[in-house]
Amino acid sequence: MNIDPRISAAQIFLNILTHSLWSLDKVSLVVFDECHHTRKNHAYNGIMREYFQCPKDQRPKIFGMTASPIWNPKDAVMSLATLERNLDAKVIAVREHVDELMGHSPKPQEVCLPCTD
Numbered sequence: 001m002n003i004d005p006r007i008s009a010a011q012i013f014l015n016i017l018t019h020s021l022w023s024l025d026k027v028s029l030v031v032f033d034e035c036h037h038t039r040k041n042h043a044y045n046g047i048m049r050e051y052f053q054c055p056k057d058q059r060p061k062i063f064g065m066t067a068s069p070i071w072n073p074k075d076a077v078m079s080l081a082t083l084e085r086n087l088d089a090k091v092i093a094v095r096e097h098v099d100e101l102m103g104h105s106p107k108p109q110e111v112c113l114p115c116t117d
Contacts (some may be wrong), residue, residue: 010044014046017050025059032062032065035065035087035105038070038083048086048088
């Protein structure tokens with residue numbers, strides 16, 4: 001199997017797609033970090049607009065990660081539904097074994113230093 005990973009800033013990748021220098025049917029997986037930005041005019045949403053132009057059988061898999069899937073706390077359901085719709089995905093969260101997960105998560109150490117001004 002010949003795999004050539006490509007890493008790019010979102011806007012650069014969107015420019016490559018919109019200028020027909022590359023097409024999503026040649027991509028097998030797109031990873032979005034901070035995928036909660038996949039809304040409005042963000043480059044992530046532009047990439048997904050290109051994605052929806054591809055025939056379903058030629059679309060890459062989408063993997064989005066975020067610690068902040070809800071941007072509107074007054075309507076959390078709408079926030080999640082918009083994210084799912086824009087990413088053609090389902091939101092998945094940890095509900096079981098949270099204590100076990102926390103045991104493997106790094107915990108920052110806070111240090112207070114006196115000001116010397």
